[in-house]
Amino acid sequence: MIRGGLLLIAVSALTLASAATKMDVPSSDTALDARLKRLETELRCLVCQNQTLADSNADLAEDLRREMRALAVAGKSDAEIKAYLVARYGDFVLYNPPIKSTTWLLWGGPFALLVSGGALWWIILRRRAARLPVVVATDASGEARAREILEAAEPPASAK
Amino acid sequence: MKAVRWSIPLAIFIILVAFLYVGLWRDPREVPSPLIGKPAPSFALTQLQQPSQTLTNSDLKGKVWLLNVWASWCVSCREEHPLLMRLAASKVVPIYGLDYKDDPGAGKAWLAQNGDPYTASIVDRDGRVGIDYGVYGVPETFVVDKQGVIRYKQIGPLSLEALQQKILPLVRELDK
Numbered sequence: 001m002i003r004g005g006l007l008l009i010a011v012s013a014l015t016l017a018s019a020a021t022k023m024d025v026p027s028s029d030t031a032l033d034a035r036l037k038r039l040e041t042e043l044r045c046l047v048c049q050n051q052t053l054a055d056s057n058a059d060l061a062e063d064l065r066r067e068m069r070a071l072a073v074a075g076k077s078d079a080e081i082k083a084y085l086v087a088r089y090g091d092f093v094l095y096n097p098p099i100k101s102t103t104w105l106l107w108g109g110p111f112a113l114l115v116s117g118g119a120l121w122w123i124i125l126r127r128r129a130a131r132l133p134v135v136v137a138t139d140a141s142g143e144a145r146a147r148e149i150l151e152a153a154e155p156p157a158s159a160k
Numbered sequence: 161m162k163a164v165r166w167s168i169p170l171a172i173f174i175i176l177v178a179f180l181y182v183g184l185w186r187d188p189r190e191v192p193s194p195l196i197g198k199p200a201p202s203f204a205l206t207q208l209q210q211p212s213q214t215l216t217n218s219d220l221k222g223k224v225w226l227l228n229v230w231a232s233w234c235v236s237c238r239e240e241h242p243l244l245m246r247l248a249a250s251k252v253v254p255i256y257g258l259d260y261k262d263d264p265g266a267g268k269a270w271l272a273q274n275g276d277p278y279t280a281s282i283v284d285r286d287g288r289v290g291i292d293y294g295v296y297g298v299p300e301t302f303v304v305d306k307q308g309v310i311r312y313k314q315i316g317p318l319s320l321e322a323l324q325q326k327i328l329p330l331v332r333e334l335d336k
Contacts, residue, residue, distance in 0.1 A: 047297070049189070060296055067288075087194060088195070088291060089193075091194075
Protein backbone atom coordinates (compact mmCIF):
# COMPACT_ATOMS: atom_id res chain seq x y z
CA MET A 1 0.00 0.00 0.00
CA ILE A 2 2.69 2.45 1.07
CA ARG A 3 4.81 1.62 -1.96
CA GLY A 4 1.79 2.10 -4.21
CA GLY A 5 1.12 5.47 -2.62
CA LEU A 6 4.73 6.55 -3.07
CA LEU A 7 4.61 5.48 -6.70
CA LEU A 8 1.43 7.48 -7.21
CA ILE A 9 3.05 10.57 -5.69
CA ALA A 10 6.13 10.11 -7.85
CA VAL A 11 4.05 9.71 -11.01
CA SER A 12 1.91 12.76 -10.26
CA ALA A 13 5.03 14.80 -9.49
CA LEU A 14 6.47 13.75 -12.84
CA THR A 15 3.27 14.66 -14.68
CA LEU A 16 3.22 18.04 -12.98
CA ALA A 17 6.86 18.60 -13.88
CA SER A 18 6.28 17.75 -17.54
CA ALA A 19 3.18 19.94 -17.59
CA ALA A 20 5.17 22.84 -16.20
CA THR A 21 7.81 22.58 -18.92
CA LYS A 22 5.31 22.65 -21.77
CA MET A 23 3.59 25.96 -21.25
CA ASP A 24 3.30 28.15 -24.30
CA VAL A 25 5.28 31.34 -24.20
CA PRO A 26 2.84 34.26 -23.92
CA SER A 27 3.24 36.87 -26.61
CA SER A 28 3.08 40.62 -26.21
CA ASP A 29 -0.29 40.82 -27.95
CA THR A 30 -2.70 40.14 -25.07
CA ALA A 31 -5.85 40.64 -27.18
CA LEU A 32 -4.68 37.99 -29.63
CA ASP A 33 -3.75 35.69 -26.74
CA ALA A 34 -7.21 36.05 -25.22
CA ARG A 35 -8.91 35.45 -28.55
CA LEU A 36 -6.87 32.32 -29.24
CA LYS A 37 -7.43 31.05 -25.71
CA ARG A 38 -11.19 31.39 -26.12
CA LEU A 39 -11.07 29.64 -29.49
CA GLU A 40 -8.88 26.85 -28.13
CA THR A 41 -11.37 26.06 -25.37
CA GLU A 42 -13.98 25.34 -28.06
CA LEU A 43 -11.78 22.79 -29.80
CA ARG A 44 -10.99 19.24 -28.87
CA CYS A 45 -7.52 17.75 -28.70
CA LEU A 46 -7.43 14.64 -30.88
CA VAL A 47 -4.79 12.90 -28.77
CA CYS A 48 -6.36 13.24 -25.33
CA GLN A 49 -9.94 13.36 -26.47
CA ASN A 50 -11.60 14.78 -23.39
CA GLN A 51 -9.34 17.79 -23.19
CA THR A 52 -9.59 21.03 -25.09
CA LEU A 53 -6.76 22.27 -27.24
CA ALA A 54 -6.21 24.96 -24.60
CA ASP A 55 -5.75 22.41 -21.79
CA SER A 56 -3.79 19.76 -23.60
CA ASN A 57 -0.04 19.33 -23.38
CA ALA A 58 0.06 16.82 -26.21
CA ASP A 59 2.61 17.53 -28.94
CA LEU A 60 -0.12 17.75 -31.53
CA ALA A 61 -2.10 20.26 -29.44
CA GLU A 62 1.01 22.41 -29.21
CA ASP A 63 1.48 22.24 -32.98
CA LEU A 64 -2.15 23.06 -33.60
CA ARG A 65 -1.97 26.04 -31.25
CA ARG A 66 1.05 27.22 -33.21
CA GLU A 67 -0.81 26.84 -36.52
CA MET A 68 -3.86 28.64 -35.12
CA ARG A 69 -1.70 31.51 -33.97
CA ALA A 70 -0.09 31.73 -37.40
CA LEU A 71 -3.52 31.80 -39.06
CA ALA A 72 -4.79 34.45 -36.65
CA VAL A 73 -1.72 36.60 -37.24
CA ALA A 74 -2.32 36.21 -40.98
CA GLY A 75 -5.74 37.80 -40.43
CA LYS A 76 -8.01 34.74 -40.54
CA SER A 77 -11.32 34.93 -38.70
CA ASP A 78 -12.37 32.54 -35.93
CA ALA A 79 -14.70 30.75 -38.37
CA GLU A 80 -11.87 30.33 -40.88
CA ILE A 81 -9.55 28.92 -38.23
CA LYS A 82 -12.23 26.45 -37.15
CA ALA A 83 -12.87 25.50 -40.79
CA TYR A 84 -9.13 24.85 -41.19
CA LEU A 85 -9.22 22.32 -38.36
CA VAL A 86 -12.54 20.74 -39.38
CA ALA A 87 -11.22 20.18 -42.92
CA ARG A 88 -8.36 18.13 -41.44
CA TYR A 89 -9.84 16.44 -38.39
CA GLY A 90 -13.61 16.50 -38.96
CA ASP A 91 -16.47 17.85 -36.86
CA PHE A 92 -15.12 15.86 -33.92
CA VAL A 93 -12.72 18.72 -33.10
CA LEU A 94 -15.66 21.01 -32.36
CA TYR A 95 -17.06 20.85 -28.84
CA ASN A 96 -20.11 22.56 -30.30
CA PRO A 97 -20.96 20.36 -33.29
CA PRO A 98 -22.99 21.78 -36.22
CA ILE A 99 -26.60 20.71 -36.76
CA LYS A 100 -26.74 18.38 -39.76
CA SER A 101 -28.16 15.02 -40.74
CA THR A 102 -25.55 13.05 -38.80
CA THR A 103 -25.97 15.08 -35.62
CA TRP A 104 -29.73 15.66 -35.45
CA LEU A 105 -30.13 12.82 -32.93
CA LEU A 106 -27.45 14.41 -30.78
CA TRP A 107 -29.17 17.79 -30.85
CA GLY A 108 -32.81 16.67 -30.94
CA GLY A 109 -32.53 13.58 -28.72
CA PRO A 110 -32.68 15.37 -25.34
CA PHE A 111 -35.65 17.47 -26.44
CA ALA A 112 -37.44 14.39 -27.81
CA LEU A 113 -36.83 12.65 -24.46
CA LEU A 114 -38.10 15.69 -22.56
CA VAL A 115 -41.28 15.91 -24.66
CA SER A 116 -42.02 12.17 -24.49
CA GLY A 117 -41.29 12.11 -20.75
CA GLY A 118 -43.62 15.09 -20.21
CA ALA A 119 -46.35 13.45 -22.30
CA LEU A 120 -46.02 10.21 -20.34
CA TRP A 121 -46.20 12.12 -17.05
CA TRP A 122 -49.33 13.96 -18.21
CA ILE A 123 -51.01 10.73 -19.33
CA ILE A 124 -50.25 8.99 -16.02
CA LEU A 125 -51.53 11.97 -14.02
CA ARG A 126 -54.76 12.10 -16.02
CA ARG A 127 -55.33 8.38 -15.71
CA ARG A 128 -54.78 8.53 -11.96
CA ALA A 129 -57.19 11.47 -11.66
CA ALA A 130 -59.82 9.58 -13.65
CA ARG A 131 -59.54 6.57 -11.32
CA LEU A 132 -60.33 8.59 -8.17
CA PRO A 133 -64.04 9.27 -7.70
CA VAL A 134 -64.95 12.93 -7.47
CA VAL A 135 -66.91 13.78 -4.35
CA VAL A 136 -68.17 17.26 -3.70
CA ALA A 137 -68.49 17.81 0.04
CA THR A 138 -71.63 19.84 0.24
CA ASP A 139 -72.90 18.48 3.55
CA ALA A 140 -71.84 16.31 6.48
CA SER A 141 -72.60 12.99 4.77
CA GLY A 142 -70.54 14.03 1.73
CA GLU A 143 -67.59 14.94 3.97
CA ALA A 144 -67.80 11.59 5.74
CA ARG A 145 -67.83 9.81 2.38
CA ALA A 146 -64.79 11.81 1.24
CA ARG A 147 -62.86 10.90 4.40
CA GLU A 148 -63.75 7.25 3.83
CA ILE A 149 -62.31 7.34 0.30
CA LEU A 150 -59.15 9.09 1.44
CA GLU A 151 -58.53 6.55 4.17
CA ALA A 152 -59.11 3.69 1.77
CA ALA A 153 -56.63 5.22 -0.70
CA GLU A 154 -53.91 5.53 1.92
CA PRO A 155 -51.58 2.54 1.91
CA PRO A 156 -51.54 0.39 5.03
CA ALA A 157 -48.59 1.02 7.34
CA SER A 158 -47.12 -2.44 6.73
CA ALA A 159 -46.60 -1.69 3.05
CA LYS A 160 -44.00 0.96 3.79
CA MET B 161 -52.91 -3.27 -20.31
CA LYS B 162 -50.62 -5.17 -17.93
CA ALA B 163 -48.47 -6.32 -20.88
CA VAL B 164 -47.98 -2.73 -22.08
CA ARG B 165 -46.93 -1.66 -18.60
CA TRP B 166 -43.85 -3.82 -18.43
CA SER B 167 -43.07 -4.16 -22.13
CA ILE B 168 -42.33 -0.43 -22.60
CA PRO B 169 -39.54 -0.25 -19.98
CA LEU B 170 -38.25 -3.61 -21.22
CA ALA B 171 -38.11 -2.32 -24.79
CA ILE B 172 -36.26 0.82 -23.66
CA PHE B 173 -33.85 -1.34 -21.66
CA ILE B 174 -33.16 -3.64 -24.62
CA ILE B 175 -32.51 -0.66 -26.93
CA LEU B 176 -30.13 0.84 -24.37
CA VAL B 177 -28.26 -2.44 -23.96
CA ALA B 178 -27.99 -2.79 -27.75
CA PHE B 179 -26.44 0.69 -28.03
CA LEU B 180 -24.01 0.00 -25.18
CA TYR B 181 -23.10 -3.39 -26.67
CA VAL B 182 -22.28 -1.88 -30.06
CA GLY B 183 -20.35 0.87 -28.26
CA LEU B 184 -18.19 -1.74 -26.56
CA TRP B 185 -16.63 -2.77 -29.86
CA ARG B 186 -16.05 0.68 -31.29
CA ASP B 187 -12.77 2.44 -30.77
CA PRO B 188 -13.34 6.06 -29.70
CA ARG B 189 -9.82 6.88 -30.86
CA GLU B 190 -10.78 6.16 -34.47
CA VAL B 191 -12.18 9.42 -35.70
CA PRO B 192 -13.49 9.19 -39.28
CA SER B 193 -11.31 11.35 -41.49
CA PRO B 194 -12.99 14.10 -43.50
CA LEU B 195 -10.20 13.68 -46.07
CA ILE B 196 -11.48 10.42 -47.55
CA GLY B 197 -12.67 11.09 -51.09
CA LYS B 198 -10.74 14.36 -51.18
CA PRO B 199 -7.50 15.11 -53.05
CA ALA B 200 -4.43 14.27 -50.98
CA PRO B 201 -3.04 17.53 -49.53
CA SER B 202 -0.02 18.72 -51.45
CA PHE B 203 3.49 18.55 -50.08
CA ALA B 204 7.04 19.18 -51.21
CA LEU B 205 9.48 17.70 -48.72
CA THR B 206 13.07 16.55 -48.77
CA GLN B 207 13.72 12.84 -48.94
CA LEU B 208 15.16 11.13 -45.89
CA GLN B 209 17.67 8.95 -47.74
CA GLN B 210 18.55 11.54 -50.45
CA PRO B 211 18.33 14.92 -48.72
CA SER B 212 19.28 16.67 -51.95
CA GLN B 213 16.00 15.57 -53.56
CA THR B 214 12.47 16.65 -52.81
CA LEU B 215 9.33 14.62 -53.38
CA THR B 216 6.01 16.26 -54.18
CA ASN B 217 2.58 14.70 -54.31
CA SER B 218 2.29 15.49 -58.02
CA ASP B 219 5.32 13.20 -58.65
CA LEU B 220 3.03 10.35 -57.59
CA LYS B 221 0.09 11.08 -59.91
CA GLY B 222 -0.91 8.16 -62.10
CA LYS B 223 -0.15 5.40 -59.65
CA VAL B 224 -1.75 3.95 -56.57
CA TRP B 225 0.41 4.49 -53.51
CA LEU B 226 0.38 4.18 -49.76
CA LEU B 227 1.44 6.93 -47.43
CA ASN B 228 2.63 5.51 -44.14
CA VAL B 229 3.18 8.02 -41.34
CA TRP B 230 5.95 6.81 -39.05
CA ALA B 231 8.66 8.03 -36.70
CA SER B 232 11.65 6.58 -34.90
CA TRP B 233 10.06 7.59 -31.57
CA CYS B 234 6.83 5.78 -32.38
CA VAL B 235 6.43 2.55 -30.44
CA SER B 236 3.46 1.12 -32.37
CA CYS B 237 5.41 1.59 -35.61
CA ARG B 238 7.62 -1.32 -34.56
CA GLU B 239 4.50 -3.45 -34.33
CA GLU B 240 3.44 -2.88 -37.95
CA HIS B 241 6.96 -2.77 -39.40
CA PRO B 242 7.28 -6.50 -40.26
CA LEU B 243 4.01 -6.26 -42.20
CA LEU B 244 5.28 -3.23 -44.12
CA MET B 245 8.48 -5.11 -44.95
CA ARG B 246 6.46 -8.05 -46.30
CA LEU B 247 4.18 -5.72 -48.27
CA ALA B 248 7.20 -3.95 -49.77
CA ALA B 249 8.78 -7.28 -50.72
CA SER B 250 5.56 -8.34 -52.51
CA LYS B 251 5.84 -5.18 -54.68
CA VAL B 252 2.04 -4.91 -54.86
CA VAL B 253 1.97 -1.21 -54.11
CA PRO B 254 4.69 1.39 -53.47
CA ILE B 255 4.86 2.61 -49.87
CA TYR B 256 5.95 6.17 -49.22
CA GLY B 257 6.92 7.07 -45.69
CA LEU B 258 6.27 10.34 -43.91
CA ASP B 259 8.84 10.62 -41.16
CA TYR B 260 6.68 12.64 -38.79
CA LYS B 261 8.23 15.09 -36.31
CA ASP B 262 11.43 13.13 -36.22
CA ASP B 263 15.12 13.82 -36.26
CA PRO B 264 16.33 12.72 -39.73
CA GLY B 265 19.42 11.09 -38.22
CA ALA B 266 17.33 9.06 -35.80
CA GLY B 267 14.92 8.19 -38.61
CA LYS B 268 17.72 6.92 -40.83
CA ALA B 269 19.24 4.90 -37.99
CA TRP B 270 15.85 3.38 -37.24
CA LEU B 271 15.42 2.28 -40.87
CA ALA B 272 18.97 0.90 -40.95
CA GLN B 273 18.19 -1.18 -37.90
CA ASN B 274 14.67 -2.36 -38.76
CA GLY B 275 14.77 -2.40 -42.57
CA ASP B 276 13.47 0.16 -45.05
CA PRO B 277 10.15 -0.79 -46.70
CA TYR B 278 9.70 2.63 -48.29
CA THR B 279 10.14 3.54 -51.93
CA ALA B 280 11.05 6.89 -50.41
CA SER B 281 10.58 8.57 -47.07
CA ILE B 282 10.04 12.29 -46.72
CA VAL B 283 10.92 14.37 -43.70
CA ASP B 284 8.14 16.30 -41.96
CA ARG B 285 10.25 17.89 -39.28
CA ASP B 286 7.70 20.33 -37.84
CA GLY B 287 4.61 18.18 -38.49
CA ARG B 288 2.92 20.66 -40.85
CA VAL B 289 2.22 18.10 -43.58
CA GLY B 290 1.01 15.76 -40.84
CA ILE B 291 -1.53 18.38 -39.79
CA ASP B 292 -2.66 18.78 -43.41
CA TYR B 293 -3.27 15.02 -43.51
CA GLY B 294 -5.14 15.12 -40.19
CA VAL B 295 -2.55 12.92 -38.48
CA TYR B 296 -3.16 12.55 -34.74
CA GLY B 297 -1.95 9.07 -33.88
CA VAL B 298 1.18 7.70 -35.51
CA PRO B 299 1.30 5.27 -37.28
CA GLU B 300 -1.34 6.08 -39.85
CA THR B 301 -1.62 4.76 -43.40
CA PHE B 302 -3.40 6.36 -46.34
CA VAL B 303 -4.35 4.76 -49.66
CA VAL B 304 -4.14 7.26 -52.52
CA ASP B 305 -5.49 6.49 -55.99
CA LYS B 306 -4.16 7.34 -59.46
CA GLN B 307 -5.93 10.69 -59.48
CA GLY B 308 -4.33 11.60 -56.17
CA VAL B 309 -7.51 11.15 -54.12
CA ILE B 310 -7.36 9.66 -50.61
CA ARG B 311 -9.47 6.50 -50.58
CA TYR B 312 -8.79 4.97 -47.19
CA LYS B 313 -7.13 5.80 -43.90
CA GLN B 314 -5.91 3.36 -41.30
CA ILE B 315 -5.43 4.88 -37.86
CA GLY B 316 -2.93 3.07 -35.69
CA PRO B 317 -0.73 0.13 -36.69
CA LEU B 318 -1.58 -1.95 -39.75
CA SER B 319 -2.89 -5.40 -39.00
CA LEU B 320 -2.78 -8.43 -41.27
CA GLU B 321 -6.57 -8.38 -41.14
CA ALA B 322 -6.87 -4.75 -42.25
CA LEU B 323 -4.31 -5.34 -44.97
CA GLN B 324 -6.00 -8.46 -46.37
CA GLN B 325 -9.59 -7.36 -46.00
CA LYS B 326 -9.47 -3.66 -46.78
CA ILE B 327 -6.23 -2.26 -48.13
CA LEU B 328 -5.11 -4.93 -50.62
CA PRO B 329 -8.58 -5.43 -52.21
CA LEU B 330 -8.88 -1.64 -52.50
CA VAL B 331 -5.43 -1.34 -54.08
CA ARG B 332 -6.27 -4.11 -56.57
CA GLU B 333 -9.51 -2.38 -57.51
CA LEU B 334 -7.85 1.03 -57.89
CA ASP B 335 -5.04 -0.47 -59.98
CA LYS B 336 -7.45 -1.68 -62.68
